[in-house]
Amino acid sequence: MQRGDFMSGKVLMTGNQAIARGFYEAGGLVAASYPGSPTVEILETIKHEYKQIYSEFSVNEKVALEVAMGASFAGARALASMKHVGVNIASDPLMTFTQTRTAGGFVLVSGDDPGMASSQNEQDNRLLGKFANMAVLDPSDSQEAKDFTKLALELSEAYGMPVMLRITSRLCHSRSAVELSERVEKPAEGFLPDKSNFNMIPPNTFKKQHEMRARIESLSKAAMELGINFLEDGSGKEALIITSGLAYNNLLELGLDIPVLKLGLVYPLPVEKIRQLSKAYKRLIVIEEMTPFIENELKINGIACEGKEHFSFTGELGSEEIEAGLYKAGLVDEERFSGKSIEDKSVAPRLPLFCAGCPHRPVFDILKKSGRKVIGDIGCYSLAGIFPIEVLDTTISMGSSLGTIKGMAKALKLSGKSEPLVAVIGDSTFFHSGMTGMVNLLHQMDPEDNMTVIILNNGTTAMTGGQHTASSGSYAGEDDMHVDIEGLLRAMGFENVIAVDQFKYKEAKDAIDNEIKRPGLSIVITTRPCALRFKIKEPYFRVDPNICIACRSCIRTNCPPLRMKKYEGIEKLKSSINPDMCVGCSVCAQVCPVSAIKRISEGVE
């Protein structure tokens, strides 16, 4: 965040930082989240910059939403932020909370990911917002991200409903100028009991259906007066473009002379205003990423328009795609960007890798050698499903590995096709939504079902940048949760639980191989922390090319510093280690069958 001298009072902020700032300025009191790209920076910013606000990374999104909901019940302004799929986890409380008349303003920030830069699916959460009878705001730059956060809280209080701020991944990380204001304190009124409003059981829920409908209808009527849905006139009455979010700015970049209706509020739409407006134009063209949400809303209301016949239903809509769609629609005469590509797809791909010193590396090397089928889960270790490790056979959603392995084992048994199965799950994912699946394994446990569950306890939510988990306290003194996973599992009633140090490669391999062979359920907890958050700084390793037999055992661990190389005077390629990248974890040296890899301190030339 930096201050511009000439653009006085303005600073550069990412969309995420701007949302955090908006919540701060609006007098927000409680914010909760579970880390997930692209929205992780919202809560991190609140945590580091705005200490007046109580903030937490909760154990999962459902709990985060509930924490924020409790604050709203108490009359405080509250925020819950999460990635799009996080809203699925939080949907259960959300779908009922939304029936209540909110006390303190409540904003749910959903980070959607058109193009799936960092997500397992591309769901369009505007649909979830409508499903939950919530208003949905869609900012187009950082200034709007901040303004709409404040507006969301105001609308939430004025209409008595939770409001969704839908932002896309590109905007979360995009910087642009933001004008700052001071914080206006908004102390909580206190919890004012209203049993028919907060106890959502029948018959209390009956009238709530009508209240939800009424508040959406009344906001739809007021929507054009909010100042965030506006018409930018252009010449001609041939067509009116309706758009929102980043697509609006990508459209302006083309410098076209076509009138544009820019929407800040995408649900509910100002339907009657659009109906009147549409009479002045021959065609209405909707430009929106992902589903035809606005398009369908218009069509349901009997307003003819075009949209997805010109624009893709998946991925982002940059200026190039918008130009191509408008060309197809006959609204522009030439395509400036046609046939050009910013990325040369013929260049060797560069897929993400486990870091040098990553404690997952030896585990997946061992599993690859085992040849067993492995049920994956969500975290850095999901990378073990892609080239070059390719060990994971399934990756679906947070915590899903434990239910999946059980169902698969039961089905295979009934079909006479039983085989040893392995599941892997990280500690953050285990606490997030793996514990329930774990308890469920106790039910109708068959000692013949051969399942090995490996809990990759690295003490961190690693992929999102190293946030704490419920077991971080075991590795980092400053963390206040020290849940002992082994003790927890034993308390649940599991007996075959072992802990292994995966940097003692041979011991770890023997232990994991034994558990895979043994019938029944085994649980293996790996004990090494994340190499990114808890850096390893040991003397680095070197390969002695005269001992190396070029077997590539080390190369197959896929550690970034390792590469086959031509040495002077040696005909065959031999392994090598880039000393700038090696952190000294020793895994490559341990998998080497001829001890050709030694620490630099051991005097190898």
Place this chain on the structure above:
Amino acid sequence: MRCFNIMLAGVGGQGLVLTTSIICGAAFAAGYDVKSNDVIGLSQRGGKVWGSVKIAEKVYSPNIPAGEADVLVALEPLEADRWKGCLRKDGIIIVNTGEMPPAHVAAEKMEYPPDIIKRLSESFKLYAIDAVAEGKRLGSPKVANTFLIGILARYLELPREAWQEAISANVPAGFLDMNIKAFDIGYDLLSQE
């Protein structure tokens, strides 16, 4: 100043986000409108990462369409090769020559092209610097990207103080002097031509 488009590309973990932030900060401190992009997330470790900075009196989209970038700042040669399509015909490439082979190369499924710098310099004006080695000479490989920023600064009509302000706002205090030195070396590199 007309609209100036800068594309950045590198490998996750190389500091692309910080580099983008410094460039944005300098242009903003000099009074321009700025928008930027960082594509991060799943690609944060060892994967390809890219970003963009657009500088003008008024910027709408943070994205740079194909063929519209003035400069490509590449923290790694293969990434320069991957993103060259962003450049205008008279575009400039500023590249760190330190190679980081991707997994397909390490696994010997693909070759790392031996002639990237030479090939690219036939189509574009190109400045190559072994920034990590230069950084080590100054005291830390962590200042590598600042040499590239110094070279870039020659092409942007921004006061030197704006760059200094942006660097000091973004780097840890203990590394400030080393970064300013790296910037100066990059900045002066072109005047020696």
